[in-house]
Amino acid sequence: MTRIDDVARAAGVSTATVSRALRGLPMVSETTRRRVLEAATRLGYSASPSASRLAGGRTGGVAVVVPRITRWFFSTVVEAAEQSLHEAGYDVLLFNLGGSEQARLKLLHTGALRQRADAVMLISMPLLAEDFAAVSQLELPGVTVSSGTAVPGWPSVRIDDVGAARKAMEHLIGLGHTRIARICGESSDELAFTTHVDRRRGYLEALLHAGITPDPALEVEGSLDLAGGAAATGELLARGVAFTAIFATCDEAAMGALTALRRHGLRVPEDVSLAGIDDHDLAPAIGLTTVAQPAAEQGRRAVQTLLSPDAQGDVLLPTHLTVRESTAAPARTLDG
Amino acid sequence: MTRIDDVARAAGVSTATVSRALRGLPMVSETTRRRVLEAATRLGYSASPSASRLAGGRTGGVAVVVPRITRWFFSTVVEAAEQSLHEAGYDVLLFNLGGSEQARLKLLHTGALRQRADAVMLISMPLLAEDFAAVSQLELPGVTVSSGTAVPGWPSVRIDDVGAARKAMEHLIGLGHTRIARICGESSDELAFTTHVDRRRGYLEALLHAGITPDPALEVEGSLDLAGGAAATGELLARGVAFTAIFATCDEAAMGALTALRRHGLRVPEDVSLAGIDDHDLAPAIGLTTVAQPAAEQGRRAVQTLLSPDAQGDVLLPTHLTVRESTAAPARTLDG
DNA sequence: CTGAAAGCGCTTACAG
DNA sequence: CTGAAAGCGCTTACAG
Numbered sequence: 001m002t003r004i005d006d007v008a009r010a011a012g013v014s015t016a017t018v019s020r021a022l023r024g025l026p027m028v029s030e031t032t033r034r035r036v037l038e039a040a041t042r043l044g045y046s047a048s049p050s051a052s053r054l055a056g057g058r059t060g061g062v063a064v065v066v067p068r069i070t071r072w073f074f075s076t077v078v079e080a081a082e083q084s085l086h087e088a089g090y091d092v093l094l095f096n097l098g099g100s101e102q103a104r105l106k107l108l109h110t111g112a113l114r115q116r117a118d119a120v121m122l123i124s125m126p127l128l129a130e131d132f133a134a135v136s137q138l139e140l141p142g143v144t145v146s147s148g149t150a151v152p153g154w155p156s157v158r159i160d161d162v163g164a165a166r167k168a169m170e171h172l173i174g175l176g177h178t179r180i181a182r183i184c185g186e187s188s189d190e191l192a193f194t195t196h197v198d199r200r201r202g203y204l205e206a207l208l209h210a211g212i213t214p215d216p217a218l219e220v221e222g223s224l225d226l227a228g229g230a231a232a233t234g235e236l237l238a239r240g241v242a243f244t245a246i247f248a249t250c251d252e253a254a255m256g257a258l259t260a261l262r263r264h265g266l267r268v269p270e271d272v273s274l275a276g277i278d279d280h281d282l283a284p285a286i287g288l289t290t291v292a293q294p295a296a297e298q299g300r301r302a303v304q305t306l307l308s309p310d311a312q313g314d315v316l317l318p319t320h321l322t323v324r325e326s327t328a329a330p331a332r333t334l335d336g
Numbered sequence: 337m338t339r340i341d342d343v344a345r346a347a348g349v350s351t352a353t354v355s356r357a358l359r360g361l362p363m364v365s366e367t368t369r370r371r372v373l374e375a376a377t378r379l380g381y382s383a384s385p386s387a388s389r390l391a392g393g394r395t396g397g398v399a400v401v402v403p404r405i406t407r408w409f410f411s412t413v414v415e416a417a418e419q420s421l422h423e424a425g426y427d428v429l430l431f432n433l434g435g436s437e438q439a440r441l442k443l444l445h446t447g448a449l450r451q452r453a454d455a456v457m458l459i460s461m462p463l464l465a466e467d468f469a470a471v472s473q474l475e476l477p478g479v480t481v482s483s484g485t486a487v488p489g490w491p492s493v494r495i496d497d498v499g500a501a502r503k504a505m506e507h508l509i510g511l512g513h514t515r516i517a518r519i520c521g522e523s524s525d526e527l528a529f530t531t532h533v534d535r536r537r538g539y540l541e542a543l544l545h546a547g548i549t550p551d552p553a554l555e556v557e558g559s560l561d562l563a564g565g566a567a568a569t570g571e572l573l574a575r576g577v578a579f580t581a582i583f584a585t586c587d588e589a590a591m592g593a594l595t596a597l598r599r600h601g602l603r604v605p606e607d608v609s610l611a612g613i614d615d616h617d618l619a620p621a622i623g624l625t626t627v628a629q630p631a632a633e634q635g636r637r638a639v640q641t642l643l644s645p646d647a648q649g650d651v652l653l654p655t656h657l658t659v660r661e662s663t664a665a666p667a668r669t670l671d672g
Numbered sequence: 673c674t675g676a677a678a679g680c681g682c683t684t685a686c687a688g
Numbered sequence: 689c690t691g692a693a694a695g696c697g698c699t700t701a702c703a704g
Binding site (some may be wrong): 055057 | 673674675676677679680681682
Binding site (some may be wrong): 046050053068070072076082086091092094095110112226281282285286 | 384405431598618620
């Protein structure tokens, strides 16, 4: 390992100058900088991150926190964020909560993050009242992605969840559906996490706007994944309530619904229309109608926002309806 | 920020003793250790990672390198590995190559990794001859996951790719198929990356074992994702060659095939049977027959292997055929 | 624009 | 079992 002293000696300057020249600081003459760079290259030198961090007080890392890296939206956001962060010279520390409340608490309520990262990116992170205090005690810059709740002082990047849900619903209503079920998403507002609440609001608003009375029997909560979607759909069918379409809070839940419907011998869209939100990679493969949201773009914008100190406030990205084969006019309208 | 001196003062011992007590080193009396722990807890102390790293020479991080975190297999391996690593007290540094050759080279051929991580986990990482030298110059312990090629001195965790492909093929052949296409996977052996080569070998072996002469016109290369599967299937159809089944190198390619078949008005399995490898989360949703591989288990075992210095050699995990609705006997056997 | 020196907060021989 | 002191390899006021 060549150290900064080796480079300093080779270039005939002090270590302070090497440090400045290599980091591109302004107060170095061009000739000196060239000499230093040449020596550093020749010796294959790169500064020890550990030493830089200790001396400089910056860790050079950004913590990226996701609920489940295995879900489409999160992996897509992380991929984009990772690339942007590495391009900007940061290490990416991955924290995958895996649905564990314990992991969430440990991450937020210990000093672990502060000493490991210069900044934090919270993706779809539900926060309780006491979590806000913990987050602000981190004394770290941060950004939230796809979380309706703003952390004070942190910018946020997201879509309009109410609007996205309305787009899906208006499409279904436009096809003639009136009995539209809604599946998945914990809509309790205990957690300061408005995504699900907002999507539910969009569902209800669209119905009311069309003069359709919402029927609580058509709403089934559930986790936002395949299993949750399948279970919620199973529950819906078990209730024996009439419906001709399902609006799923996300595409993975919609895919779970597809599995459950198939299992019950129901065809999509002949017997039931199905729409989601996301535009998951695999949505085209199953012909799923959905409201597309720009996941990668949210990751990139979050990093941009995080790294430009002037950026503040909310970034709201657009969504758009993508019609595929999973939605059609109802064959027979079953008014319960 | 409370520092080690503060704890030392509070406990009435030296910083050396604090350091030893907190890290659980053996040469500390129980009473002293208790006193130190109590003081540390009371003051909310946790050691500065940067300082520990510089002084101790260990970074406390493990680099996890994947081609594309958005693909099912990789995100699943990473999720499991991340959990195991955090439980063991390591930071997880994520490197997502994103298919960029440049990213791969930069990662392997600069000292970047060595100074940032104590160990490396390479997941499905193709290595060229010159890469091996670079990897061993890292002078870091490591493990490879799902890469047929062993890095000298590094253990590996994987499945039997030849066997997995044979299981899928034997199922199709057992149903009566003889014209079986194979899609996706760069089978050139330029890269020391045997996964695709092995799966192709399984394809060929199964055919030969059943007395079927392989037809090169039935093989189409392509990337291992939706787009690749769709493109390869499009190419296959464009060739106008007769076939009754498709064996896809992975489930995502199979899903791409499904899209392309649907687009061409072909039904699965009535017109074409379709089988993959993986048992992707969404495979049940589309009724895909596949050979399941334990992705999370590979992530966990890789970490285990990495952290136990005695562990060596290859870990070979089992696969099993999972039959769903995408395969059936051919309606009419088209012998080209 | 450049350098000498202190300091970042730990860990680790070394000595006892 | 414990402590004093050196050292890990940088960065940063401070002085010039």
